[in-house]
Structures are given as structure tokens and as C-alpha cells.
Amino acid sequence: MKFLGTGSALPKKVVSNDDLAQVMDTSDEWIRSRTGIGMRHIAVEETTTSMAVEAAEEALADAKISGCEIDLIIAGTISPDYIFPSLACEVQAAIGAKSATAFDLSAGCSGFLFALATADAYFRTGRYKHALVIGAETLSKMMNWADRSTCVLFGDGAGAAVVSAEGSQLLSMVQGSDGAGGMALHCENRPVNNLYRQLGAQHYAFTQMDGREIYKFAVRTVPKAVSEALEQAELPIEDVKYFLLHQANIRIIESVAKRLHQPMEKFPCNLQKCGNVSAASVPILLDNVHKHGMISGGDKIVLAGFGAGLTWGACAVEW
């Protein structure tokens, strides 16, 4: 696998912690000190599809290939615009990738890593040449805005990467799931409601999180997954230039850095400006790092995601 290009898109509206403090009982000090988040982008005109398309078009331009050359599209998302058709099929139509196979996968904040692993597995069968891998979310529509313990954490956005079957930049891939812990971070879909079971008044379900359980899960699982990815790649940790972790919380990232005995300078972050964008967080950060010229040919980086499912994924890449 080879990375040919990256792209990202964020909604225009920026909402600071102070903005939130004007409409709910919270403060910049509380949010910043516990999470590192200073602001987030919130969709008003944008949708998950519009942001995914914008990120995909940017990635295609960066890769210097056209949509019709893409033969596989995989979107990691937990907040598509439709239950069906999939976000990936919506993107396919928008970019004119007529010969592509397109589908979504649900792996929470590990969505981009899982999509990348799936593209890599397909590449190994020899069936596809160019894949568009996307992470895109409009989490703001899944928040209970009366629940200050969750709604302040999340933001909206999309990230994408064009990858090719040629090349061997992907040095390793580690994935895992623990469904037994799934209720620590969940959002219900529609309940059973039909001719034979009627619920009366309908309600929207919102994201519910046991913050402490998720924190413990993340600091236990991520260092292990990263270490396994390095071992699989036979890559000494000192040779890694950057660790691009899912941007959930600065305290989680600090704890992972400490457990891996690595300096925080090796952990670029954008959660200060974007909040937690679930599956979009890793590809947005990858695009930021790539576009700022922070990585060049031969640099070793590690990508890692963790989240709802529970799920986790980590890989080592030689850029």
C-alpha cells in the first residue's frame, strides 16, 4: 500500500468553550483542563456527505488522480446522513467513481484505521488498485446538548486518503475489538416499532458515555496496540517520528506518551481546535501533518485509533 494523497474538511462554524459556557453550565477552564479541547467545528450548512466529498476531492487533487480511477471506497462513520444508502456510495456518486465498490463500516473512533486495514486486505487479493479511505462524522447531531459531560467533547469534520495497492508503506496493522465493553460508549438506533409492537411517542437517542471507563480502556489498550504494531513492523520506537493518535483527550495522549516513554513532541495534536471528531480525527490529523510538510519520504509514523465497540487499531507507516 502507498499513500498518494490526503484531504480534510471542517464546518465553517467554530464554537469555543466560552461560547458553550454562555448556553450551558460549563467553563473554558473545566473543558480545557480535563480534555485539552479549546474549540470545535459544528455543522450548520454542512452534512457528513458534503464534508466527506470535500475531503475526498482534496485527497484526489493531492494524489493527482481522478475519481474514475478509484475502484474501492470505504468510509468509516457512525453518523452518516442516511441509514442507507451508505456514505461511501454518496461519495462515489459525487466524485464520479463509477467503477468503484463502495461501502461503510462502523468502528467508532477506530473507523479510519479499520477502513485502511480493509483496503489493505482487499489490495492483497489483487482485486483493486486505488482506494479512497474516509473518516467522516457529524457528531453534533448525536449529542444530547443538555448533557454537558458529553456534548462539549465532540466536533464535526471529515478526512480522507487516497491509497494505492502498489508500494509497501504500510509496515504493520493491528486491530481488536471488545464487544463486552460496548455499552461504555453507545448510541441506540431506532427501537423495534412496527405493527406488532408500538412504542407511541418517538424519541431520538443520543450518545451516552461512561467517561472514566473509556479513559481506562484507552490508556490500557493504546500503548499495547502501538507496541504490537511496532513489533510487527520490526521498527524500534526511537525511529518513529510521529504518533498520530485519535484525538479524544489530551490526558489520554499524555498518558500513552508516558507509558511508551516517548516525548509529547512526537504526538502532534489538533484536538485543541477540532475536539473529538471520532473516525475523522486520525485522517484530519494525518492531512494536517502532511500539508504542513512535517513528514517526508522515509519518515516512520504510527497511526492509532480507539473507541466505540469497543474497538482499537494501530499501524506503522513508512511515509
Ligand code: ACO
Ligand atoms: N463542565 C463543567 N462541569 C462538568 C462538565 C462540564 N462540561 N461535565 C461534567 N461536569 C462535572 C460533573 O457533573 C461532575 O460534577 P460533580 O462532581 O459535582 O458530580 C464533575 O464535573 C466531574 O465529572 P467527571 O465525569 O467525574 O469528570 P472527569 O474528571 O472524569 O472528566 C471526562 C470527564 C473528561 C469525560 C473524563 O472522564 C475523560 O477524559 N474520559 C475519557 C473519555 C473520552 O475522552 N471520551 C471521548 C469519546 S470516546 C473516544 O473517542 C474513544
